[in-house]
Amino acid sequence: MSSDNPIQIPFIIRGQEITANDLLYQSRDRKVQFHYPDPRPLLSQIVLSDPTQLQRDFAHVRVGEIIDFLAEAGKAMTLNHARMEKACRFSIPFSALPESIVKGSYDLIPIVFSKMALRTMVENEIGSKYLDGWVEMPYADKIARRRAYGARTMHFISGNVPVVAALSIARAALIKSDNIIKVTPNDPLTAWAIISAMLDVDPNHPVTKHFSVLYWSKELQDFEHDLIQPRYLEKIISWGGALGGVNSTLNHGNLQASGIDVIALGPKFSISILGSEAFKSSNEIDSVAKLTAKDAGSFNMESCGSARFHFVQASPDQAKEYARQLYLHMQAQDPALSTIPKNFPTELHDELDAARTQADLYYVVGGEKQEGAVVVSLTGEAPDFFPTHRVVVVIPFTGDPVQLAERIHPSTQTVGIYPESLKDSLRDVLVARGVCRFISIGHTIDYAIGGPFNSYEIMRRACRWILDESYPSTWELPWFYLRKAWQIFKHHIF
């Protein structure tokens, strides 16, 4: 993209595409620039000021119909279609990921929008019966029914991988919420391409009418203030930190105080814990390293699931051998998942150079160029730099792995553990330290679409869960008791 002719980023406001060159976005290094419409005059269209509109529009729309609609739209979300191709082409130069991985990630979008994935997603995470109607709970003294409603939701999505936009949109559509999506400058088009595909199928579908995709700069603070008000929004889902950058000046604490439910996602990172069994022989070291290399290297460490720190119950020599094998395996990954990183940070390169000068403290494998490295901390203390761009830190330890718990950072998301038997003793103590997902090594990135996503329970949390309780009148009592007896019998006995 030539800097003389910045691209236009269109908005979609409730089924209508808006294009204008009102404002110019420029990143500080000037590498990213685009024109976009001024969102300020559009405020009244962007917000859903009448909340009952949402319930009216979805009153008779069942989850099954939504799945059919999304799956139909999903057919136009492959890279063969011009809009998706444009989104992909735009994000390639600005993505931290190389082209092969970015394209591989776009190929996941139509899979997210397949009927199978959508159905699995909604049934596993919520259960469509809660979205389509009231579900009675087995209480003895009353009739209590529960239902999940969509909410007026603002999404700050991250731009590190396009599948975040796809998952955010699919989930939001399935739970029948009203959605305002703020895109990030490094991927301003993927969400637009997905919603446009829906627009083509039916611009008046309730799902389409309850999606807006837009961008505004942090400088438009007044606009942001006017938009993000409890009278317009019930929920904010914010991807941030290491994933997408904090793309707003808002203070989450203030928002929470205002009554808007903020679902803050990120930033998190992941680790591996390898027991002494992994170091019994060179063969064992090699086969373990082959698995952890995938956990560490996938998406070039741009993912929160990337295993950046490997705690190894090993001697320094064993840890060094493991580091060498890990490095070799990381250099031989599937190019759709891991390649030589782009834009290897000078600062990190300098850290590696510095580490090499202290041979008693650090053992560095690789990192001479931009390919990534494995650094063994021979003192068993974590170095101060944060490993990114396929640089892994190996930390040897001795003694009971349970003692590691004290060293686990509260931002730890996934822990890959080997051998499996080690999970039993570690699970509870690690949960207490903030960990939310355990996995067998080699499978960190095997997210099943529709399966539980990092245990965050985003879909459940994005719903408003409503309770309706009623009590029977005297003449209804005999029939009521009979019914309850049957319910309780069914619920507790079978």
Added chain:
Amino acid sequence: MNDTILSGTPESWTRLPVQTLFSLSKSELDSLQLHWTQTRFQHLQERIPALDALAEKQGVKIIADFETLASMLFTHQVYKNYPFAFIERKLFTELTRWLNKLTAHDLSTLDMRGVNTIDEWLARLDEAGMFVFHSTGTSGKLSFFPRSQTEKEAWVEGTYTFLEAFMPGIRDLHLPVFWPAYRSGRQASMRLITHFGPALAGSDTEYHSLFNTPMSADFMSLAMRMKHAQERGDLTTMDTIKAIFKTKGEIVTLKARKAGLTKNFFDKMVRDYRGRRVFLMASAADLLDVALEGLATGQEKVFAPDSVLLTGGGFKGRKTIADWKDVLKKFYGVDQVFMSYGMTELNTYNIACPKGVYHIFPWNIPMVLDHDGTPLPRTGVQTGRAGYFDLLAQTYWGGILTGDRVTVHYDDECGCGWQGPWIEDNVQRFTELMGGEDIISCAGVQSAYSDFMEYIAADVPEGV
């Protein structure tokens, strides 16, 4: 090397007048610098393990040219890549072992028993003949530069030569010194004022600092960690740090004393030294804080117009005041605000000439590298990442790769009459240019330190 005016060792050059130092032709300077670089390398390679490791990695046996030298620079992380746990867990023997890899002195027999703080560690090193400078720790972690008494004389003389430019005859002259900050310390500018405060003033009583206490390396380290924790909203770390200091009596009393001390400092300047020629040196931010406070109380033109006001550091991390130099002139009453550009890694500051650009003393070799670390030719005008070799480093390796983006002029003259390479007055940190978060520089340190002190003291009941 007897055919040049700089005939002795680089240390001895520091006593020569600037006119002599900036009179060498390019080829003369190049061959002299290369000769001394080779000498330093031969002398130090086997005595400094970290240098030996770098030489082995780069396959360097002799520094034959400046390109080779450019591949033999330590990144700034080399001076701070000790595990932070060494400090948290008071492993000062291990920290000493780390430092020992960076110096030609043998620190392996130093006894670190009883050392519990960074200040105590640095004091123990001082006693052993080291003269370690620590950084401001803007990244949240202090760097330690293993200078020693061996370098001290050249550091003093080089600094005098630098000061001569603003105050001819300074070596024989005494002026009252005002320093609106802590009295002493071991951070680079604190080392400077600890020595030059009393030296320039001619006595301890004519050296006036805002606080009478030294600046603590431990507090500075914590202040920076606190600042980082605040920026990240990391309440756990903030509480931990706060807890460490709740019981410290000195901090509690500092808050109560601060107002009184500030007033004394002001009164002394305004009442007792009004109209006199003085020497003022501090970061621009600190000088400005005092000036704004003074102007608010209606004071101005405090000192004689030929007083020396020397500053540097800019306002990174703070809001810039466009006419800050005028504000300083108005309050302090000086005709000129002298600027310097330096860094902890180099013994002496670069000197600003009347044209407003920075000339590099012949004992410092400037290099410019591109983004990939490839050295750019030492001709014409080059912009890129700055590297330096400091020939005054005799017991540690003088080669340093900075995070500064500079524009160096190798061939053309700036017009002031001095020869040799010069740097444009537009030095920037790469982290700022890359769209990353601004890091606070020296300019913000004093305020971060003070904010920290107030934060720590905030929960302590008054009158304790």
